[in-house]
Amino acid sequence: MVNRQINYTNICVNGCVFCAFRRDRADDNGAFILSHDEILARLKAAEQSSLKLDEVHIVGGCHPALPFAWFEELLKLVSANFPGLPIKAFTPVEIAHFAKQEKTSAAEILSRLKNAGLVMLPGGGAEIFNPELRYRLCPQKANAREWLDISAEAHAQGIKSNCTMLFGHLESYGDRVEHLLMLREQQDKSGGFLCFIPLPFLKENSRIELPPERRGPVDGLDRLKTIAVSRLLLDNIPHIKAYWIMLGEKLAQAALWYGADDLDGTIVEEKIGHMAGARSSQGMTISQLEHMIRDAGFVPIRRDAAFGEAPAHA
Numbered sequence: 001m002v003n004r005q006i007n008y009t010n011i012c013v014n015g016c017v018f019c020a021f022r023r024d025r026a027d028d029n030g031a032f033i034l035s036h037d038e039i040l041a042r043l044k045a046a047e048q049s050s051l052k053l054d055e056v057h058i059v060g061g062c063h064p065a066l067p068f069a070w071f072e073e074l075l076k077l078v079s080a081n082f083p084g085l086p087i088k089a090f091t092p093v094e095i096a097h098f099a100k101q102e103k104t105s106a107a108e109i110l111s112r113l114k115n116a117g118l119v120m121l122p123g124g125g126a127e128i129f130n131p132e133l134r135y136r137l138c139p140q141k142a143n144a145r146e147w148l149d150i151s152a153e154a155h156a157q158g159i160k161s162n163c164t165m166l167f168g169h170l171e172s173y174g175d176r177v178e179h180l181l182m183l184r185e186q187q188d189k190s191g192g193f194l195c196f197i198p199l200p201f202l203k204e205n206s207r208i209e210l211p212p213e214r215r216g217p218v219d220g221l222d223r224l225k226t227i228a229v230s231r232l233l234l235d236n237i238p239h240i241k242a243y244w245i246m247l248g249e250k251l252a253q254a255a256l257w258y259g260a261d262d263l264d265g266t267i268v269e270e271k272i273g274h275m276a277g278a279r280s281s282q283g284m285t286i287s288q289l290e291h292m293i294r295d296a297g298f299v300p301i302r303r304d305a306a307f308g309e310a311p312a313h314a
Ligand code: SF4
Pocket: 012, 013, 014, 015, 016, 019, 020, 021, 022, 060, 061, 062, 093, 138, 141
């Protein structure tokens, strides 16, 4: 797919210890926040290329001061300026943050965002559901129950979503299986997850003290096996993504033989994985993605945001 990722700010109140992307304050080195105009300018530039965007993907840190109205207005501006462009935005963690800021329910936040043009939630922020690990890794963040409940509420409102798991840090194989089973159980109840995205932990610039056996380069085969096990266990989630940004292009290609059926898209600009040490490109062209898929022995299909086949313009 042709998509454009927008990371609107890296200033975040949550302070997750594994996160290389976040900054605590606006004057910290590398802190940024994009204005509405800057975001619209990035999307205009993407639209002016010869390829029509299939999706915009908007995520960022939980900013301490940006009011919820700023986000509502952003989605309204994107909808008005780019009619028909599907907006996938804000993980359940960001939704929980908005609800806390506004002193309202996640249901109210989701409904207002839907009215402003939101069609889908990305799957970030699930990390690992085990409560003890979650407390060590990201104590301020929405907990597992909140993350799952917000996903369920989105599904109830007709907003589809994705789901993720961050692996290769402090967790055991048992923790991974427990996480996958919780996603499977939620999917049986609410049915709105379209895709599972296993995210290998990237250590560079992270403050996690890893156990000795996890300190070298993460084992590529472990990543592939995790994709394979996910495909088998999550029999009720239609798609498994080999997210080339985090896996790297070559492993993502191999992952297609291990149960993944999606490579995400062109992306264009990505900060979260790259600030954590991802060595992949910032973006890819459609023909690079096509070659990756064909060279691995598969047939590329351009898709839309909801995993349908993209229309004829593609
Ligand atoms: S992972 Fe997300 S919520 Fe946690 S510190 Fe980073 S940007 Fe904030």
